Amino acid sequence: MELRQLKYFIEVAKREHVTEAAHALHVAQSAVSRQIVNLEEELGVQLFIREGRNVRLTPVGKIFLEHIEMAMKEIDKAKQEIDEFLDPERGTIRVGFPSSLAAHTLPTVISAFRSQYPDVGFELRQGSLSYLRDAVIRGEIDLAFVGPVPTNDREVRGQIFFVEQIVALLPSHHPLAEQSAIRLYQLRNDSFVLFPTGFVLRKIVTDACQQVGFQPNVSFEGEDIDAIKGLVAAGLGVTLLPEVTLIDNTPRTTVKIPVIEPNVTRTVGVIIPNNRELAPSEKLFYEFLKEFFTALNKFSQ
Incomplete structure:
Protein backbone atom coordinates (compact mmCIF):
# COMPACT_ATOMS: atom_id res chain seq x y z
CA MET A 1 0.00 0.00 0.00
CA GLU A 2 1.59 3.25 -1.18
CA LEU A 3 1.04 6.79 0.06
CA ARG A 4 0.28 7.83 -3.52
CA GLN A 5 -2.51 5.26 -3.75
CA LEU A 6 -4.07 6.56 -0.55
CA LYS A 7 -3.98 10.17 -1.78
CA TYR A 8 -5.64 9.12 -5.04
CA PHE A 9 -8.25 7.15 -3.13
CA ILE A 10 -9.15 10.11 -0.88
CA GLU A 11 -9.43 12.48 -3.83
CA VAL A 12 -11.70 10.13 -5.79
CA ALA A 13 -13.84 9.50 -2.68
CA LYS A 14 -14.17 13.23 -2.11
CA ARG A 15 -15.13 14.10 -5.70
CA GLU A 16 -16.97 10.86 -6.60
CA HIS A 17 -15.53 11.24 -10.10
CA VAL A 18 -12.26 9.77 -11.37
CA THR A 19 -11.68 12.35 -14.12
CA GLU A 20 -12.22 15.30 -11.76
CA ALA A 21 -9.92 13.68 -9.19
CA ALA A 22 -7.24 13.22 -11.86
CA HIS A 23 -7.49 16.88 -12.86
CA ALA A 24 -7.17 17.98 -9.22
CA LEU A 25 -4.14 15.71 -8.76
CA HIS A 26 -2.59 16.83 -12.09
CA VAL A 27 -2.15 13.24 -13.29
CA ALA A 28 -3.68 11.13 -16.05
CA GLN A 29 -7.06 9.56 -15.44
CA SER A 30 -5.64 6.16 -16.34
CA ALA A 31 -3.03 6.52 -13.59
CA VAL A 32 -5.70 7.20 -10.98
CA SER A 33 -7.89 4.34 -12.17
CA ARG A 34 -4.94 1.93 -12.18
CA GLN A 35 -3.88 2.86 -8.64
CA ILE A 36 -7.45 2.47 -7.33
CA VAL A 37 -7.68 -1.00 -8.93
CA ASN A 38 -4.30 -1.95 -7.45
CA LEU A 39 -5.44 -0.79 -4.01
CA GLU A 40 -8.68 -2.79 -4.23
CA GLU A 41 -6.76 -5.89 -5.32
CA GLU A 42 -4.31 -5.52 -2.44
CA LEU A 43 -7.11 -5.10 0.10
CA GLY A 44 -9.26 -7.80 -1.47
CA VAL A 45 -12.41 -5.64 -1.37
CA GLN A 46 -14.30 -3.32 -3.68
CA LEU A 47 -13.97 0.29 -2.49
CA PHE A 48 -16.12 1.98 -5.15
CA ILE A 49 -19.31 1.29 -7.04
CA ARG A 50 -19.00 2.49 -10.64
CA GLU A 51 -22.03 4.41 -11.96
CA GLY A 52 -21.18 5.58 -15.48
CA ARG A 53 -18.60 8.35 -15.13
CA ASN A 54 -19.31 8.70 -11.43
CA VAL A 55 -18.31 6.50 -8.53
CA ARG A 56 -19.46 6.19 -4.94
CA LEU A 57 -18.00 4.45 -1.94
CA THR A 58 -19.12 1.00 -0.91
CA PRO A 59 -19.89 0.50 2.81
CA VAL A 60 -16.42 -0.94 3.36
CA GLY A 61 -14.99 1.93 1.31
CA LYS A 62 -16.55 4.41 3.74
CA ILE A 63 -14.95 2.60 6.68
CA PHE A 64 -11.59 2.59 4.92
CA LEU A 65 -11.87 6.31 4.08
CA GLU A 66 -12.54 7.23 7.71
CA HIS A 67 -9.39 5.47 8.91
CA ILE A 68 -7.21 6.64 6.04
CA GLU A 69 -8.17 10.29 6.55
CA MET A 70 -7.15 9.98 10.21
CA ALA A 71 -3.89 8.34 9.20
CA MET A 72 -3.13 11.05 6.63
CA LYS A 73 -3.70 13.74 9.26
CA GLU A 74 -1.14 12.05 11.48
CA ILE A 75 1.33 11.80 8.60
CA ASP A 76 0.86 15.50 7.81
CA LYS A 77 1.26 16.35 11.49
CA ALA A 78 4.45 14.30 11.70
CA LYS A 79 5.88 16.11 8.67
CA GLN A 80 4.92 19.45 10.18
CA GLU A 81 6.65 18.61 13.46
CA ILE A 82 9.81 17.54 11.65
CA ASP A 83 9.80 20.81 9.69
CA GLU A 84 9.28 22.74 12.92
CA PHE A 85 12.12 20.93 14.68
CA LEU A 86 14.35 22.06 11.83
CA ASP A 87 13.06 25.64 12.17
CA PRO A 88 10.40 26.43 14.83
CA GLU A 89 10.15 30.00 13.56
CA ARG A 90 8.68 28.90 10.22
CA GLY A 91 5.91 26.55 11.34
CA THR A 92 2.12 26.87 11.17
CA ILE A 93 -0.01 27.07 14.31
CA ARG A 94 -3.68 26.08 14.32
CA VAL A 95 -5.53 28.29 16.81
CA GLY A 96 -9.15 28.21 17.91
CA PHE A 97 -11.07 31.08 19.46
CA PRO A 98 -14.60 32.13 20.51
CA SER A 99 -16.34 35.13 18.94
CA SER A 100 -15.98 37.11 22.17
CA LEU A 101 -12.19 37.20 21.75
CA ALA A 102 -12.12 37.69 17.99
CA ALA A 103 -12.13 41.47 17.74
CA HIS A 104 -9.46 42.51 20.23
CA THR A 105 -7.60 39.83 22.21
CA LEU A 106 -6.74 37.46 19.36
CA PRO A 107 -5.54 40.09 16.83
CA THR A 108 -3.51 41.85 19.54
CA VAL A 109 -1.50 38.81 20.61
CA ILE A 110 -1.00 37.43 17.09
CA SER A 111 0.20 40.83 15.89
CA ALA A 112 2.66 41.04 18.80
CA PHE A 113 3.88 37.50 18.15
CA ARG A 114 4.30 38.06 14.40
CA SER A 115 6.38 41.18 15.07
CA GLN A 116 8.97 38.85 16.62
CA TYR A 117 8.39 35.76 14.47
CA PRO A 118 7.14 37.01 11.09
CA ASP A 119 7.55 33.68 9.28
CA VAL A 120 5.22 31.68 11.54
CA GLY A 121 1.83 31.07 9.93
CA PHE A 122 -1.60 30.71 11.56
CA GLU A 123 -4.74 28.76 10.75
CA LEU A 124 -7.67 30.19 12.70
CA ARG A 125 -10.92 28.48 13.60
CA GLN A 126 -13.85 29.98 15.51
CA GLY A 127 -16.33 28.09 17.69
CA SER A 128 -18.03 27.60 21.03
CA LEU A 129 -16.12 26.45 24.12
CA SER A 130 -17.31 22.85 23.77
CA TYR A 131 -16.37 22.78 20.06
CA LEU A 132 -12.92 24.23 20.75
CA ARG A 133 -12.27 21.77 23.57
CA ASP A 134 -13.19 18.81 21.37
CA ALA A 135 -11.10 20.15 18.48
CA VAL A 136 -8.03 20.45 20.74
CA ILE A 137 -8.54 16.90 22.04
CA ARG A 138 -8.94 15.49 18.51
CA GLY A 139 -5.86 17.35 17.27
CA GLU A 140 -7.80 19.44 14.75
CA ILE A 141 -6.34 22.57 16.35
CA ASP A 142 -3.20 22.96 18.46
CA LEU A 143 -4.50 25.29 21.16
CA ALA A 144 -7.53 27.48 21.75
CA PHE A 145 -8.27 30.78 23.40
CA VAL A 146 -11.25 30.34 25.72
CA GLY A 147 -13.24 32.14 28.36
CA PRO A 148 -13.84 30.94 30.98
CA VAL A 149 -10.85 28.62 31.25
CA PRO A 150 -11.61 25.05 32.43
CA THR A 151 -9.43 24.10 35.39
CA ASN A 152 -10.53 20.54 36.22
CA ASP A 153 -10.55 18.83 32.83
CA ARG A 154 -8.55 15.63 32.41
CA GLU A 155 -8.17 15.97 28.66
CA VAL A 156 -7.08 19.61 28.32
CA ARG A 157 -4.84 21.84 30.41
CA GLY A 158 -5.98 25.40 30.99
CA GLN A 159 -3.74 28.43 31.41
CA ILE A 160 -5.46 31.56 32.77
CA PHE A 161 -4.05 34.85 31.51
CA THR A 267 -11.33 33.94 33.26
CA VAL A 268 -9.62 34.19 29.87
CA GLY A 269 -6.72 32.09 28.64
CA VAL A 270 -5.88 29.09 26.49
CA ILE A 271 -6.32 25.34 26.57
CA ILE A 272 -3.77 22.85 25.26
CA PRO A 273 -4.03 19.05 24.96
CA ASN A 274 -3.08 16.77 27.83
CA ASN A 275 -2.62 13.73 25.59
CA ARG A 276 0.25 15.03 23.43
CA GLU A 277 3.15 17.44 23.46
CA LEU A 278 2.98 20.72 21.58
CA ALA A 279 5.13 20.91 18.46
CA PRO A 280 8.04 23.39 18.52
CA SER A 281 6.21 26.29 16.82
CA GLU A 282 3.22 25.76 19.10
CA LYS A 283 5.47 25.75 22.17
CA LEU A 284 7.08 28.96 20.94
CA PHE A 285 3.66 30.63 20.71
CA TYR A 286 2.46 29.20 24.04
CA GLU A 287 5.53 30.46 25.90
CA PHE A 288 5.19 33.82 24.18
CA LEU A 289 1.58 34.10 25.37
CA LYS A 290 2.52 33.42 28.98
CA GLU A 291 5.26 36.05 28.90
CA PHE A 292 3.06 38.55 27.02
CA PHE A 293 0.19 38.43 29.50
CA THR A 294 2.48 38.33 32.54
CA ALA A 295 4.07 41.58 31.35
CA LEU A 296 0.67 43.06 30.47
CA ASN A 297 -0.77 42.22 33.90
CA LYS A 298 2.20 43.82 35.66
CA PHE A 299 1.81 46.94 33.54
CA SER A 300 -1.93 47.10 34.32
CA GLN A 301 -1.49 46.91 38.11
Whole structure:
Protein backbone atom coordinates (compact mmCIF):
# COMPACT_ATOMS: atom_id res chain seq x y z
CA MET A 1 0.00 0.00 0.00
CA GLU A 2 1.59 3.25 -1.18
CA LEU A 3 1.04 6.79 0.06
CA ARG A 4 0.28 7.83 -3.52
CA GLN A 5 -2.51 5.26 -3.75
CA LEU A 6 -4.07 6.56 -0.55
CA LYS A 7 -3.98 10.17 -1.78
CA TYR A 8 -5.64 9.12 -5.04
CA PHE A 9 -8.25 7.15 -3.13
CA ILE A 10 -9.15 10.11 -0.88
CA GLU A 11 -9.43 12.48 -3.83
CA VAL A 12 -11.70 10.13 -5.79
CA ALA A 13 -13.84 9.50 -2.68
CA LYS A 14 -14.17 13.23 -2.11
CA ARG A 15 -15.13 14.10 -5.70
CA GLU A 16 -16.97 10.86 -6.60
CA HIS A 17 -15.53 11.24 -10.10
CA VAL A 18 -12.26 9.77 -11.37
CA THR A 19 -11.68 12.35 -14.12
CA GLU A 20 -12.22 15.30 -11.76
CA ALA A 21 -9.92 13.68 -9.19
CA ALA A 22 -7.24 13.22 -11.86
CA HIS A 23 -7.49 16.88 -12.86
CA ALA A 24 -7.17 17.98 -9.22
CA LEU A 25 -4.14 15.71 -8.76
CA HIS A 26 -2.59 16.83 -12.09
CA VAL A 27 -2.15 13.24 -13.29
CA ALA A 28 -3.68 11.13 -16.05
CA GLN A 29 -7.06 9.56 -15.44
CA SER A 30 -5.64 6.16 -16.34
CA ALA A 31 -3.03 6.52 -13.59
CA VAL A 32 -5.70 7.20 -10.98
CA SER A 33 -7.89 4.34 -12.17
CA ARG A 34 -4.94 1.93 -12.18
CA GLN A 35 -3.88 2.86 -8.64
CA ILE A 36 -7.45 2.47 -7.33
CA VAL A 37 -7.68 -1.00 -8.93
CA ASN A 38 -4.30 -1.95 -7.45
CA LEU A 39 -5.44 -0.79 -4.01
CA GLU A 40 -8.68 -2.79 -4.23
CA GLU A 41 -6.76 -5.89 -5.32
CA GLU A 42 -4.31 -5.52 -2.44
CA LEU A 43 -7.11 -5.10 0.10
CA GLY A 44 -9.26 -7.80 -1.47
CA VAL A 45 -12.41 -5.64 -1.37
CA GLN A 46 -14.30 -3.32 -3.68
CA LEU A 47 -13.97 0.29 -2.49
CA PHE A 48 -16.12 1.98 -5.15
CA ILE A 49 -19.31 1.29 -7.04
CA ARG A 50 -19.00 2.49 -10.64
CA GLU A 51 -22.03 4.41 -11.96
CA GLY A 52 -21.18 5.58 -15.48
CA ARG A 53 -18.60 8.35 -15.13
CA ASN A 54 -19.31 8.70 -11.43
CA VAL A 55 -18.31 6.50 -8.53
CA ARG A 56 -19.46 6.19 -4.94
CA LEU A 57 -18.00 4.45 -1.94
CA THR A 58 -19.12 1.00 -0.91
CA PRO A 59 -19.89 0.50 2.81
CA VAL A 60 -16.42 -0.94 3.36
CA GLY A 61 -14.99 1.93 1.31
CA LYS A 62 -16.55 4.41 3.74
CA ILE A 63 -14.95 2.60 6.68
CA PHE A 64 -11.59 2.59 4.92
CA LEU A 65 -11.87 6.31 4.08
CA GLU A 66 -12.54 7.23 7.71
CA HIS A 67 -9.39 5.47 8.91
CA ILE A 68 -7.21 6.64 6.04
CA GLU A 69 -8.17 10.29 6.55
CA MET A 70 -7.15 9.98 10.21
CA ALA A 71 -3.89 8.34 9.20
CA MET A 72 -3.13 11.05 6.63
CA LYS A 73 -3.70 13.74 9.26
CA GLU A 74 -1.14 12.05 11.48
CA ILE A 75 1.33 11.80 8.60
CA ASP A 76 0.86 15.50 7.81
CA LYS A 77 1.26 16.35 11.49
CA ALA A 78 4.45 14.30 11.70
CA LYS A 79 5.88 16.11 8.67
CA GLN A 80 4.92 19.45 10.18
CA GLU A 81 6.65 18.61 13.46
CA ILE A 82 9.81 17.54 11.65
CA ASP A 83 9.80 20.81 9.69
CA GLU A 84 9.28 22.74 12.92
CA PHE A 85 12.12 20.93 14.68
CA LEU A 86 14.35 22.06 11.83
CA ASP A 87 13.06 25.64 12.17
CA PRO A 88 10.40 26.43 14.83
CA GLU A 89 10.15 30.00 13.56
CA ARG A 90 8.68 28.90 10.22
CA GLY A 91 5.91 26.55 11.34
CA THR A 92 2.12 26.87 11.17
CA ILE A 93 -0.01 27.07 14.31
CA ARG A 94 -3.68 26.08 14.32
CA VAL A 95 -5.53 28.29 16.81
CA GLY A 96 -9.15 28.21 17.91
CA PHE A 97 -11.07 31.08 19.46
CA PRO A 98 -14.60 32.13 20.51
CA SER A 99 -16.34 35.13 18.94
CA SER A 100 -15.98 37.11 22.17
CA LEU A 101 -12.19 37.20 21.75
CA ALA A 102 -12.12 37.69 17.99
CA ALA A 103 -12.13 41.47 17.74
CA HIS A 104 -9.46 42.51 20.23
CA THR A 105 -7.60 39.83 22.21
CA LEU A 106 -6.74 37.46 19.36
CA PRO A 107 -5.54 40.09 16.83
CA THR A 108 -3.51 41.85 19.54
CA VAL A 109 -1.50 38.81 20.61
CA ILE A 110 -1.00 37.43 17.09
CA SER A 111 0.20 40.83 15.89
CA ALA A 112 2.66 41.04 18.80
CA PHE A 113 3.88 37.50 18.15
CA ARG A 114 4.30 38.06 14.40
CA SER A 115 6.38 41.18 15.07
CA GLN A 116 8.97 38.85 16.62
CA TYR A 117 8.39 35.76 14.47
CA PRO A 118 7.14 37.01 11.09
CA ASP A 119 7.55 33.68 9.28
CA VAL A 120 5.22 31.68 11.54
CA GLY A 121 1.83 31.07 9.93
CA PHE A 122 -1.60 30.71 11.56
CA GLU A 123 -4.74 28.76 10.75
CA LEU A 124 -7.67 30.19 12.70
CA ARG A 125 -10.92 28.48 13.60
CA GLN A 126 -13.85 29.98 15.51
CA GLY A 127 -16.33 28.09 17.69
CA SER A 128 -18.03 27.60 21.03
CA LEU A 129 -16.12 26.45 24.12
CA SER A 130 -17.31 22.85 23.77
CA TYR A 131 -16.37 22.78 20.06
CA LEU A 132 -12.92 24.23 20.75
CA ARG A 133 -12.27 21.77 23.57
CA ASP A 134 -13.19 18.81 21.37
CA ALA A 135 -11.10 20.15 18.48
CA VAL A 136 -8.03 20.45 20.74
CA ILE A 137 -8.54 16.90 22.04
CA ARG A 138 -8.94 15.49 18.51
CA GLY A 139 -5.86 17.35 17.27
CA GLU A 140 -7.80 19.44 14.75
CA ILE A 141 -6.34 22.57 16.35
CA ASP A 142 -3.20 22.96 18.46
CA LEU A 143 -4.50 25.29 21.16
CA ALA A 144 -7.53 27.48 21.75
CA PHE A 145 -8.27 30.78 23.40
CA VAL A 146 -11.25 30.34 25.72
CA GLY A 147 -13.24 32.14 28.36
CA PRO A 148 -13.84 30.94 30.98
CA VAL A 149 -10.85 28.62 31.25
CA PRO A 150 -11.61 25.05 32.43
CA THR A 151 -9.43 24.10 35.39
CA ASN A 152 -10.53 20.54 36.22
CA ASP A 153 -10.55 18.83 32.83
CA ARG A 154 -8.55 15.63 32.41
CA GLU A 155 -8.17 15.97 28.66
CA VAL A 156 -7.08 19.61 28.32
CA ARG A 157 -4.84 21.84 30.41
CA GLY A 158 -5.98 25.40 30.99
CA GLN A 159 -3.74 28.43 31.41
CA ILE A 160 -5.46 31.56 32.77
CA PHE A 161 -4.05 34.85 31.51
CA PHE A 162 -6.45 37.38 33.05
CA VAL A 163 -9.85 37.88 34.64
CA GLU A 164 -12.26 40.28 32.98
CA GLN A 165 -15.47 41.94 34.02
CA ILE A 166 -18.83 41.12 32.51
CA VAL A 167 -20.68 44.43 32.01
CA ALA A 168 -24.22 45.45 31.12
CA LEU A 169 -25.04 46.82 27.67
CA LEU A 170 -28.25 48.86 27.65
CA PRO A 171 -30.07 50.93 25.02
CA SER A 172 -29.20 54.60 25.50
CA HIS A 173 -32.87 55.40 26.28
CA HIS A 174 -33.03 52.83 29.09
CA PRO A 175 -34.11 54.25 32.50
CA LEU A 176 -30.78 53.14 34.01
CA ALA A 177 -28.63 54.48 31.17
CA GLU A 178 -27.37 57.44 33.20
CA GLN A 179 -26.21 55.32 36.15
CA SER A 180 -22.48 54.97 36.82
CA ALA A 181 -23.08 51.36 37.94
CA ILE A 182 -26.06 49.07 38.42
CA ARG A 183 -27.15 46.08 40.43
CA LEU A 184 -28.17 43.14 38.25
CA TYR A 185 -31.49 42.82 40.11
CA GLN A 186 -32.48 46.19 38.64
CA LEU A 187 -32.81 44.46 35.24
CA ARG A 188 -35.20 41.76 36.47
CA ASN A 189 -38.14 43.17 34.46
CA ASP A 190 -36.18 43.71 31.25
CA SER A 191 -36.05 41.51 28.16
CA PHE A 192 -32.60 39.99 27.62
CA VAL A 193 -30.68 39.33 24.41
CA LEU A 194 -28.39 36.34 25.01
CA PHE A 195 -26.43 33.57 23.34
CA PRO A 196 -28.39 30.32 22.82
CA THR A 197 -28.58 27.60 25.49
CA GLY A 198 -25.31 25.65 25.55
CA PHE A 199 -23.09 28.71 25.13
CA VAL A 200 -20.97 29.45 28.16
CA LEU A 201 -21.66 33.20 28.08
CA ARG A 202 -25.37 32.48 28.42
CA LYS A 203 -24.71 30.30 31.46
CA ILE A 204 -22.61 33.04 33.06
CA VAL A 205 -25.48 35.51 32.69
CA THR A 206 -28.27 33.19 33.79
CA ASP A 207 -26.26 31.99 36.80
CA ALA A 208 -25.64 35.59 37.86
CA CYS A 209 -29.34 36.42 37.52
CA GLN A 210 -30.36 33.37 39.53
CA GLN A 211 -27.81 34.34 42.18
CA VAL A 212 -29.75 37.55 42.84
CA GLY A 213 -33.17 35.92 42.68
CA PHE A 214 -34.61 36.02 39.17
CA GLN A 215 -34.66 34.12 35.89
CA PRO A 216 -33.91 36.36 32.90
CA ASN A 217 -36.65 36.80 30.33
CA VAL A 218 -34.86 36.03 27.07
CA SER A 219 -36.59 37.64 24.12
CA PHE A 220 -33.85 37.20 21.48
CA GLU A 221 -30.95 34.82 20.99
CA GLY A 222 -27.90 35.13 18.76
CA GLU A 223 -24.59 33.35 18.22
CA ASP A 224 -22.80 36.46 16.99
CA ILE A 225 -21.54 39.23 19.30
CA ASP A 226 -22.29 41.98 16.78
CA ALA A 227 -25.83 40.68 16.24
CA ILE A 228 -26.48 40.80 19.99
CA LYS A 229 -25.09 44.34 20.17
CA GLY A 230 -27.30 45.34 17.24
CA LEU A 231 -30.45 44.03 18.90
CA VAL A 232 -29.64 45.97 22.07
CA ALA A 233 -28.91 49.09 19.99
CA ALA A 234 -32.34 48.69 18.38
CA GLY A 235 -33.92 48.81 21.84
CA LEU A 236 -35.06 45.18 21.80
CA GLY A 237 -33.49 44.19 25.11
CA VAL A 238 -30.48 44.34 27.41
CA THR A 239 -27.51 42.04 27.70
CA LEU A 240 -24.35 41.27 29.65
CA LEU A 241 -21.10 40.93 27.69
CA PRO A 242 -17.39 40.57 28.43
CA GLU A 243 -15.86 44.03 28.64
CA VAL A 244 -13.24 43.14 26.00
CA THR A 245 -15.97 42.85 23.35
CA LEU A 246 -16.84 46.52 23.85
CA ILE A 247 -13.36 48.04 23.84
CA ASP A 248 -13.37 49.20 20.23
CA ASN A 249 -16.98 48.61 19.21
CA THR A 250 -19.78 49.88 21.42
CA PRO A 251 -22.82 50.76 19.29
CA ARG A 252 -23.69 54.47 19.30
CA THR A 253 -27.18 54.00 20.70
CA THR A 254 -26.06 51.89 23.67
CA VAL A 255 -24.28 52.45 26.96
CA LYS A 256 -21.85 50.19 28.79
CA ILE A 257 -22.38 50.09 32.57
CA PRO A 258 -20.48 48.12 35.25
CA VAL A 259 -22.44 45.60 37.32
CA ILE A 260 -21.56 45.89 41.01
CA GLU A 261 -23.89 43.27 42.48
CA PRO A 262 -23.05 40.52 41.92
CA ASN A 263 -19.51 40.94 40.62
CA VAL A 264 -19.72 39.02 37.33
CA THR A 265 -16.40 37.94 35.79
CA ARG A 266 -14.84 35.29 33.60
CA THR A 267 -11.33 33.94 33.26
CA VAL A 268 -9.62 34.19 29.87
CA GLY A 269 -6.72 32.09 28.64
CA VAL A 270 -5.88 29.09 26.49
CA ILE A 271 -6.32 25.34 26.57
CA ILE A 272 -3.77 22.85 25.26
CA PRO A 273 -4.03 19.05 24.96
CA ASN A 274 -3.08 16.77 27.83
CA ASN A 275 -2.62 13.73 25.59
CA ARG A 276 0.25 15.03 23.43
CA GLU A 277 3.15 17.44 23.46
CA LEU A 278 2.98 20.72 21.58
CA ALA A 279 5.13 20.91 18.46
CA PRO A 280 8.04 23.39 18.52
CA SER A 281 6.21 26.29 16.82
CA GLU A 282 3.22 25.76 19.10
CA LYS A 283 5.47 25.75 22.17
CA LEU A 284 7.08 28.96 20.94
CA PHE A 285 3.66 30.63 20.71
CA TYR A 286 2.46 29.20 24.04
CA GLU A 287 5.53 30.46 25.90
CA PHE A 288 5.19 33.82 24.18
CA LEU A 289 1.58 34.10 25.37
CA LYS A 290 2.52 33.42 28.98
CA GLU A 291 5.26 36.05 28.90
CA PHE A 292 3.06 38.55 27.02
CA PHE A 293 0.19 38.43 29.50
CA THR A 294 2.48 38.33 32.54
CA ALA A 295 4.07 41.58 31.35
CA LEU A 296 0.67 43.06 30.47
CA ASN A 297 -0.77 42.22 33.90
CA LYS A 298 2.20 43.82 35.66
CA PHE A 299 1.81 46.94 33.54
CA SER A 300 -1.93 47.10 34.32
CA GLN A 301 -1.49 46.91 38.11
